[in-house]
Amino acid sequence: MKFVHPEMLWGLTTLAVPILVHLFNFRKFKKVMFSNVNFLKEIKLETQSKSKLKHLLILLTRMLALTAIVFAFAQPYLPQPGMSAKPGGTAVSIYIDNSFSMQGAGRDGRLLELAKNKALEIVDAFAPSDKFQLLTSDFEGRHQRLVSKEEMTDLIQEVDISPVTRTMSEVASRQRDALLTSGLDNKRSYLLTDLQLSVTNPDAIANDTSIRYTVVPEIPEIQSNVFIDSVWFETPVRQLNQPEILHARIVNTGSESIENLPIQLMINGTQKSVATAAVPSLGKTETTITYTNTESGFKQCSLELDDASITKDDAYYFSYGVAPQIRVLEIKGSDVAEGAVQAVFSDDPFYVFNTVNEGAIDYSQFGQHEFIVLNQLRGISSGLTAELDKFVKAGGSVLIVPAREIILNEYDALLATWQLGKLQGKNAVANKVTDVNYEHYIFKEAFRKTEGNVDLPQAMAHYVVNISAGSNAEPMMRFQDGLPFMVSGKIELGRAYFVSVSLNTEESNFIRHAFFPAALIRMAEYSQPTQPLAYTLGSDETITLRNATAQGDQTYHLQHIVTQSEVIPEHRFVAGQVELFVHDMQDAGNYLLKWGTEPVSPLAFNFNRAESYNAVMPVEDFTAKLSELNLSNWSVLTGDTESVGAEATMLEEGTKYWLTLIIWALIFLAIEVLLIKFWR
Secondary structure: OEEOOHHHHHHHHHHHHHHHHHHOOOOOOOOOOOOOOHHHHHHHHHHHHHHHHHHHHHHHHHHHHHHHHHHHHHOEEEOOOOOOOOOOOEEEEEEEOOOHHHHOEEOOEEHHHHHHHHHHHHHHOOOOOOEEEEEEOOOOHHHOOOEOHHHHHHHHHHOOOOOOOOOHHHHHHHHHHHHHOOOOOEEEEEEEEOOEOOOOOHHHOOOOOOOEEEEEEOOOOOOOOEEEEEEEEOOOOOOOOOEEEEEEEEEEOOOOOEEEEEEEEEEOOEEEEEEEEEEOOOEEEEEEEEEEOOOOEEEEEEEEOOOOOOOOOOEEEEEEEEOOOEEEEEEEOOOOOOOHHHHHHOOOOOEEEEEEEHHHOOHHHHHHOOEEEEEEEOOOOHHHHHHHHHHHHOOOEEEEEEOOOOOHHHHHHHHHHOOOOEEEEEEOOOEEEEEEOOOOHHHHOOOOOOOOOOOOOEEOOEEEEEOOOOOOOEEEEEEOOOOEEEEEEEEOOEEEEEEOOOOOOOOEOHHHOOHHHHHHHHHHHOOOOOOOOOEEOOOOOEEEEOOOOOOOOOOEEEEEOOOOOEEOOEEEEEOOEEEEEOOOOOOOEEEEEEEOOEEEEEEEEEOOHHHOOOOEOOHHHHHHHHHHOOOOOEEEOOOOHHHHHHHHHHHHHOEEOHHHHHHHHHHHHHHHHHHHHHOO
């Protein structure tokens, strides 16, 4: 038991007043003469006994009434276990989950509105001198400071739905940072959330016992949803007039399975294909849609289904480009007479082929091509190595074919830059390829794996490539002694390939083999600029544009292809490419990135699919989890808006008894009046 005003307990000294009044009864009696007093003596004794009892009861009720009044003025209360307040002010951080799942309906209305009303009641439970911080899923900069009670009320009323999703551990960490820098003795945290399973992770919370955390759950009534979780293509490169196989993962969070769910693919506003899917209850399924790109250019796409419960995730937006041509540059060694590389690309108008001698290299032209072939250069200078490294990391592809005689250390320097292995000299012993990695993306669609004797390339001399542990090199073909014939490596946004034989017919039959043109064409196809099919709103992803040549006083801007609304992203130039940063964008959909009025790239943005998994953790399970993790400074506050406000007050001020004591004081005074009036 504690008291708000313990100094009022000195008032208990006034209990001496009724006692003194009782002991010194100054009432005077009048003597009356009777002839026979024997009978009167008996009456007198009985009357005195009853009168004494009556006076004692009146004294008791007066003392009890006075005691109750004194205690009421002292305002006694019982603090909640482990929640005693310290002297000084209080800093309060209130998190309102404003993610898309809070659009759902609870028993008493829309979840977000219920959470905002409860937040206002919680604020009202604190003193006007306390300081407050509002936190939402957006983690806005203006919400990182402590404000007054009035300002907090205004901020809460401004909260609206956002596409951003935060885990409970992220929220608790952000609240902790704000409260620990408040400089106030008492630190309180409230989290108003729907306890979605996908973001409720108490196991990951870095607990701080100096802060008292209270979770106020808002549970939706309907927890079923069907949505498109993700899409991807069978192959990473989109090609003109080639079949495309689009995969989609569809999730059903409801308890009933769905048959013949219609799905439609829209490309540039036109329905391209349709399909149906069967999705099991509380499960997922994958479906495929096949179509062909008959025109080059930007493709703004959406895969759509119809689900009545939650509609925000019924469409998955994605975009890509189909290049009208692929530009190939051959840098040819001085002693190369054969036109083997040119012969592969010259007959197909899809490829723009250029060739230069090693003595006439123009580094500024690298960015105008997607695929570069180093055809049997004797040496690779440090300047060429640096430019090739920049080209590959920006998204280009390079094939390295050594000459019969090379400057070994210069080749080693380039291979070491990309971690493609180390050359151990040249082996003049005949060797034959016996192992082909048909699962490699270059060969996967170009050749069918067969059993038995297969005609594979042969070499009369080759360079020995040593691949160490942790190397970036992936063998594509191997000789019968296990040494690599061809290796590849992924270097940031680009790719690099190395062949361990020259194209001289005296050293290998590679240029006369079917693997040669097939490998070069596939390498060229995979050299096309690629970017993610879609980005996630609120994830702060970096969008990288390869070989951007934007100049002048214009700026980048994203234009929504339906609403025509525009967003100006932050951007910076890094190593020949542009990095874009999109903040505070709210609308999912297809966008066109422009430099001024010039189209640059199609982009697509989707809401975070974590919000689509709308299953929630039951309050009982969450409470049990807190107990299991020994998070004794965490509690759960349930109830409607009015009761939450009252319980929040009780959490802060404890269980108060002053009103109860006033009632008892009135009861004791009433008993005193009854004793005086009716006890004759």
